[in-house]
Amino acid sequence: MSFLPISAFLGRALRWSLAAIIFSSAQSYAGEGTFGWVTSLDLQPKGELELEERLQLNQNQAVGTYQLWQSRTELSYGLTNDIQISGYLNASKVSAKGNYTTCATFEKQEGEPPTNCPYTAGYLVNNGGSSNAPYSNTQYDGISLEAIWRITNPVTHPVGVGIYIEPTFGPVKDEIEARLILQSNFLDDKLIVAANFVAATEKQKWITNEPFLESMWDILAGVTYRFAPKWSGGLELRQHNDYASASWNSAKQTQTAWFLGPNIHYADKDWWATLAYRRQLNATNCYSWVNEGAIEGGEMECSSRYAWDSHTTNEFLLKFGIPF
Amino acid sequence: MLKRLFILAALVTALLSGVAYARTFASIQDAQKLMFPNTKLTKVPVTFTDAQLEVIRDRSGVREPERGDQIWRTPQGGWFMIQQVVGKHEMITYAIGINPDGSVKHIEILEYIESYGYEVAEQSWLKQFYGKNVTNNLKLGKDVDSISGATLSCKHLADGVKRDLVAYDTVLKPLK
Numbered sequence: 001m002s003f004l005p006i007s008a009f010l011g012r013a014l015r016w017s018l019a020a021i022i023f024s025s026a027q028s029y030a031g032e033g034t035f036g037w038v039t040s041l042d043l044q045p046k047g048e049l050e051l052e053e054r055l056q057l058n059q060n061q062a063v064g065t066y067q068l069w070q071s072r073t074e075l076s077y078g079l080t081n082d083i084q085i086s087g088y089l090n091a092s093k094v095s096a097k098g099n100y101t102t103c104a105t106f107e108k109q110e111g112e113p114p115t116n117c118p119y120t121a122g123y124l125v126n127n128g129g130s131s132n133a134p135y136s137n138t139q140y141d142g143i144s145l146e147a148i149w150r151i152t153n154p155v156t157h158p159v160g161v162g163i164y165i166e167p168t169f170g171p172v173k174d175e176i177e178a179r180l181i182l183q184s185n186f187l188d189d190k191l192i193v194a195a196n197f198v199a200a201t202e203k204q205k206w207i208t209n210e211p212f213l214e215s216m217w218d219i220l221a222g223v224t225y226r227f228a229p230k231w232s233g234g235l236e237l238r239q240h241n242d243y244a245s246a247s248w249n250s251a252k253q254t255q256t257a258w259f260l261g262p263n264i265h266y267a268d269k270d271w272w273a274t275l276a277y278r279r280q281l282n283a284t285n286c287y288s289w290v291n292e293g294a295i296e297g298g299e300m301e302c303s304s305r306y307a308w309d310s311h312t313t314n315e316f317l318l319k320f321g322i323p324f
Numbered sequence: 325m326l327k328r329l330f331i332l333a334a335l336v337t338a339l340l341s342g343v344a345y346a347r348t349f350a351s352i353q354d355a356q357k358l359m360f361p362n363t364k365l366t367k368v369p370v371t372f373t374d375a376q377l378e379v380i381r382d383r384s385g386v387r388e389p390e391r392g393d394q395i396w397r398t399p400q401g402g403w404f405m406i407q408q409v410v411g412k413h414e415m416i417t418y419a420i421g422i423n424p425d426g427s428v429k430h431i432e433i434l435e436y437i438e439s440y441g442y443e444v445a446e447q448s449w450l451k452q453f454y455g456k457n458v459t460n461n462l463k464l465g466k467d468v469d470s471i472s473g474a475t476l477s478c479k480h481l482a483d484g485v486k487r488d489l490v491a492y493d494t495v496l497k498p499l500k
Contacts, residue, residue: 045440045441045472045473045474046472046473048440048473078473081472081473081475153475155475155476155479156464156465156470156475156479187387188386188387188388188409188410188480189410189476189479189480190410226410229413229414229415230413230414267412267413268413269413269414269437269438269439270439323439323440
């Protein structure tokens with residue numbers, strides 16, 4: 001078995017792990033967000049505009065520090081009663097230090113330890129590889145466009161069905177994401193059950209001079225109940241799959257991760273807000289394979305059955321909207 | 325930078341303009357005078373039994389229970405009720421008048437506090453219920469027209485009227 005030089009190996013590992021991470025941050029929001037991460041079929045009425053801001057914090061990896069703040073500022077407009085279009089402005093701030101402990105995996109696969117262990121790595125940590133120095137960066141990530149077509153309305157049909165598409169362009173990545181949205185309402189529409197089947201493919205560009213292709217397949221599911229006027233709360237589950245290819249090649253799947261957590265939502269006539277939390281479950285699987293004698297894949301991004309890169313054990317989301 | 329400034333300006337404009345606003349429409353007294361002018365209404369509080377509420381729920385499909393604490397009767401056998409249904413964010417409160425023959429006489433929205441869909445309070449939409457009785461279907465999109473941006477409110481009001489008519493048919497009518 002031949003081995004890659006450390007710098008090349010770290011570069012690949014960073015890319016694969018980052019690919020998974022990047023897709024973990026691929027989320028969409030439209031209309032009043034009763035859920036945190038699940039997209040519902042609550043769209044803007046025809047001719048109506050809404051401003052939405054969302055802030056997500058991913059924090060806590062195996063050791064050290066890793067904090068990723070992501071901001072998305074969105075304007076949504078009801079093109080018709082069943083078609084909503086949106087535009088986003090995306091930005092982020094990442095801070096990390098000594099957060100990767102996969103040194104043993106590294107040594108096992110490459111035959112020599114990383115220069116520094118633990119070392120500083122993860123999504124948007126563009127430090128070139130094995131350094132354990134602190135890293136911090138704030139940046140403009142890009143813009144996203146979004147369209148949702150509500151084929152059937154869950155208020156008037158047993159199952160609401162919608163199609164979602166979101167292209168993203170910017171210095172961090174170019175991406176196209178599509179969702180199939182299913183939603184059913186019960187108990188006078190107080191109980192909402194929804195699921196999203198999410199597929200995304202992207203070109204990651206944030207590692208200097210090393211763009212790479214990735215794809216993601218996610219299933220999001222959630223339930224919320226309006227337990228009092230203006231207030232609802234519920235639970236959301238995410239199954240996340242990353243691939244080190246642009247076309248969901250199962251032979252190049254890098255990880256499968258699970259997330260679960262609660263949400264709470266408040267809505268007034270003039271504004272609404274949602275606070276959600278989800279924790280990565282201790283059930284992650286990461287995969288590697290041999291390519292031309294070298295081990296490749298996602299195991300460098302995992303330890304103790306957790307996936308790192310952009311993933312953390314804790315994810316917090318705050319979003320609020322103002323209908324115009 | 326220009327995009328951020330635009331968004332900030334839009335946000336400030338929205339906040340300064342008050343964005344959406346709540347509306348309280350007619351008072352109970354105004355609605356009574358409108359529906360039954362020059363008529364003495366007698367308050368007849370009704371305590372619905374669990375069995376009656378179950379029948380009403382089964383026949384109307386509405387889980388929000390019929391309220392019995394604000395019901396009035398006219399000497400001619402008409403009825404005036406204050407009822408509520410679930411709105412998008414808060415309860416929608418309305419008054420409904422029922423003719424002595426059990427058909428809908430009139431409806432007035434008393435309180436509607438939502439971001440969109442205030443057209444549900446307009447008579448041009450509400451009048452489609454007038455003359456309907458318990459034998460009529462009141463399904464949104466088939467028997468009742470919807471309003472853009474207020475699908476949920478329209479559906480619940482239509483279902484609520486059906487619930488009120490069922491309550492009249494099963495509980496109030498036998499009180500005569």
